[in-house]
Amino acid sequence: MHKVWALIRASWLAASSYRLGIVFSFGSLVLSIVPIFFVTRALQPTMANVIRGQGEQYFAFLVVGLISLNLVSSTIYALPGGLQNATSTGTLEALLATPTPVSALLVGLSGYEILFSLIRGALMLIAAGFLGARVEWLQLGASIPIVALVVLAHLPIAIITAAMVLAFRTRGPLPQLVLLLSTFLGGVYYPTTVIPGWMESVSAFIPLTYGLTALRAVLLEGQSMASVWQELVILVGITIVTTLLSGWAFRAALSYARRVGNLAQY
Amino acid sequence: MTTTARAISFAPVQTSVSSTVVLDDLSKSFSKQRGWRAVLTRKSHESVRALSGVSCEIRAGEFFGLLGENGAGKTTLFKILATLVTPDVGTAMVSGYDVVRAPERVREVLAPVIADERSLHWRLSARENMRLFAALHGLRGADASRRVDDLLALVNLVEAADRQVSGFSSGMKQRLLVARTLLARPSVLLLDEPTRSLDPISARAFRTFLRNDVALAHGCTVLLATHNAEEAFELCDRVGVLHRGRLVAVGQTSELAREVGEDRFALWVRPADQVAIDALVSRGVIRDAKAFVAAEEGWWRVECDLRGGLEGAAEAVAYLARAGVSVARCEPVKLSLADLLERVLERHTAAGA
Numbered sequence: 001m002h003k004v005w006a007l008i009r010a011s012w013l014a015a016s017s018y019r020l021g022i023v024f025s026f027g028s029l030v031l032s033i034v035p036i037f038f039v040t041r042a043l044q045p046t047m048a049n050v051i052r053g054q055g056e057q058y059f060a061f062l063v064v065g066l067i068s069l070n071l072v073s074s075t076i077y078a079l080p081g082g083l084q085n086a087t088s089t090g091t092l093e094a095l096l097a098t099p100t101p102v103s104a105l106l107v108g109l110s111g112y113e114i115l116f117s118l119i120r121g122a123l124m125l126i127a128a129g130f131l132g133a134r135v136e137w138l139q140l141g142a143s144i145p146i147v148a149l150v151v152l153a154h155l156p157i158a159i160i161t162a163a164m165v166l167a168f169r170t171r172g173p174l175p176q177l178v179l180l181l182s183t184f185l186g187g188v189y190y191p192t193t194v195i196p197g198w199m200e201s202v203s204a205f206i207p208l209t210y211g212l213t214a215l216r217a218v219l220l221e222g223q224s225m226a227s228v229w230q231e232l233v234i235l236v237g238i239t240i241v242t243t244l245l246s247g248w249a250f251r252a253a254l255s256y257a258r259r260v261g262n263l264a265q266y
Numbered sequence: 267m268t269t270t271a272r273a274i275s276f277a278p279v280q281t282s283v284s285s286t287v288v289l290d291d292l293s294k295s296f297s298k299q300r301g302w303r304a305v306l307t308r309k310s311h312e313s314v315r316a317l318s319g320v321s322c323e324i325r326a327g328e329f330f331g332l333l334g335e336n337g338a339g340k341t342t343l344f345k346i347l348a349t350l351v352t353p354d355v356g357t358a359m360v361s362g363y364d365v366v367r368a369p370e371r372v373r374e375v376l377a378p379v380i381a382d383e384r385s386l387h388w389r390l391s392a393r394e395n396m397r398l399f400a401a402l403h404g405l406r407g408a409d410a411s412r413r414v415d416d417l418l419a420l421v422n423l424v425e426a427a428d429r430q431v432s433g434f435s436s437g438m439k440q441r442l443l444v445a446r447t448l449l450a451r452p453s454v455l456l457l458d459e460p461t462r463s464l465d466p467i468s469a470r471a472f473r474t475f476l477r478n479d480v481a482l483a484h485g486c487t488v489l490l491a492t493h494n495a496e497e498a499f500e501l502c503d504r505v506g507v508l509h510r511g512r513l514v515a516v517g518q519t520s521e522l523a524r525e526v527g528e529d530r531f532a533l534w535v536r537p538a539d540q541v542a543i544d545a546l547v548s549r550g551v552i553r554d555a556k557a558f559v560a561a562e563e564g565w566w567r568v569e570c571d572l573r574g575g576l577e578g579a580a581e582a583v584a585y586l587a588r589a590g591v592s593v594a595r596c597e598p599v600k601l602s603l604a605d606l607l608e609r610v611l612e613r614h615t616a617a618g619a
Contacts, residue, residue: 006401014389017430090384097348098402098450099373258352261296261316261345 003100007108008115011082015112029120030127036062037131050194054213055220060133064216065188067121068150071114072182072208075151076175078113079106079158080165087165096263102254110158114151136222143219146228149235150211154178156242163246163253166263182208210235286454286487287324287347292356293317294342294511316342317353318511324489324504326453329481331502331519332491333607338508340491344456347489348378360454377452379460383439388432392423392442395431396449403450417445420479437468444480455486461497469497477501495606507610514614522610529553529572530605531579534595535586538566542589546570551582565594 040059047058055061086092129135157178164172186208203209214228257263295313317339324330332340345351346358349369363371387395400410418427421441461469481488492498498505499519507515538558546552553571561567572578583593
């Protein structure tokens with residue numbers, strides 16, 4: 001854990017050395033919430049029935065969806081991005097030459113982006129609260145394990161993408177595919193119940209579908225964790241299976257890269 | 267090792283239980299990247315042999331140099347030792363640990379000085395770079411801070427410790443790279459062309475630092491890959507010469523210099539009498555002579571490989587005097603790395619034949 005924190009701290013120090021970038025990042029967050037507020041207020045009469053049982057206020061519904069989508073995007077792209085960055089800047093070879101477990105390197109290289117996304121998400125939720133989003137603030141603590149599970153469920157996709165980067169120097173289509181499906185079929189902008197026919201069955205294979213259902217139930221409806229146990233069990237199942245698969249893929253990619261000698265090549 | 271790959275030994279190689287690095291029949295090939303046409307026509311993979319049957323033992327505390335032209339296999343060998351590349355055949359042991367079977371243990375005792383300045387975190391200060399790698403090497407708290415401070419002092423970077431590395435000169439970055447590597451208290455250090463981006467004065471200071479403060483003070487076994495013969499001769503106890511992936515010579519540096527380089531002399535003569543030089547060649551006094559080069563005030567300089575060292579030089583000077591050629595100066599010449607490698611390869615070819 002000490003090694004993971006050291007890597008996250010180094011990423012933070014590097015990122016914070018670009019002070020203007022940090023300012024713009026938080027500034028754009030605040031600015032983006034304002035148009036969302038007005039657009040969702042206009043759509044509220046139309047969406048009220050559709051989102052019944054998931055908060056009933058479309059502004060809060062969409063804000064939770066967008067925060068989760070941003071988190072999923074950061075989780076999926078942080079690790080392969082960190083790996084590509086470390087390769088192109090030349091730091092990867094030095095990191096790999098230390099007696100640091102590969103798992104610690106992976107978490108350390110992606111940890112800052114995910115934490116930064118979590119902080120941005122928390123700030124966005126607070127800003128939304130100021131604009132009148134109906135959030136069960138006392139349920140924030142209960143939502144943390146769900147958020148953690150959403151991250152864990154998408155980490156294997158990041159690891160498989162990182163394996164592609166390591167072996168073939170390309171991210172491949174997987175992260176874009178997952179993000180595209182999550183955006184349109186994962187219940188970010190509208191509940192999956194409004195998706196027609198066979199497309200709705202696709203959403204059953206998207207982890208974000210279950211994460212958002214559970215998160216909105218707890219955070220917007222004030223339900224207990226026990227009431228969303230089915231979603232949580234499915235998320236845990238997806239996480240276990242994909243983690244095993246991604247672990248195998250990454251080990252294979254590492255072995256391949258060591259064999260062909262392109263482990264730290266740009 | 268096969269007969270053709272046998273390394274020429276310039277001194278008895280002592281096999282010792284205290285060997286830190288043991289290479290046994292190490293081979294590695296890389297596939298050539300194929301174009302789309304080759305992929306579509308299912309053309310078979312072509313490969314480039316980077317290392318071939320390399321066997322060698324490097325003793326604890328030794329400063330060992332690896333010489334060879336570009337593509338000779340030096341970096342591949344270092345990457346295998348650093349566990350970044352796996353060998354196809356053979357074994358490489360570092361302090362008793364196999365680089366393939368126990369890479370984590372190898373990384374605990376061996377540290378490569380990645381001479382590429384890009385391997386530093388440029389947006390971080392020198393101290394933050396050091397703190398990050400101290401943590402990755404398992405150092406914590408006061409112990410880590412003390413170690414970082416000590417090493418920054420060792421490489422004379424205390425005053426610049428809190429400055430961003432992006433503002434450092436090449437020499438400062440090189441020193442920081444070495445300090446970063448020493449965090450782990452490695453028993454084996456790999457240096458791949460550590461002075462390639464330094465000016466001659468900084469390079470000399472850096473070599474002194476390597477010899478005195480790294481190798482002698484810390485007792486590290488150091489493997490140095492270099493294109494610089496002066497560097498190899500100044501620092502190394504023994505050198506190995508790699509050629510097209512084969513270790514063609516291993517020996518004491520002084521022996522190597524003496525055996526292949528001590529017969530090169532420069533003569534300042536007047537006039538530039540090629541007939542006299544040719545006569546010395548045909549008499550066997552001179553093995554090989556280069557072309558005359560105009561020196562100063564009508565004198566010509568010619569470099570010759572003389573048989574018999576100083577005796578041969580005396581004989582050549584006497585003969586030239588008898589032939590009416592004045593000799594103003596006769597002095598030994600240090601071989602360039604290119605000449606040295608050429609000679610080693612000539613010997614290797616002759617030994618193979």
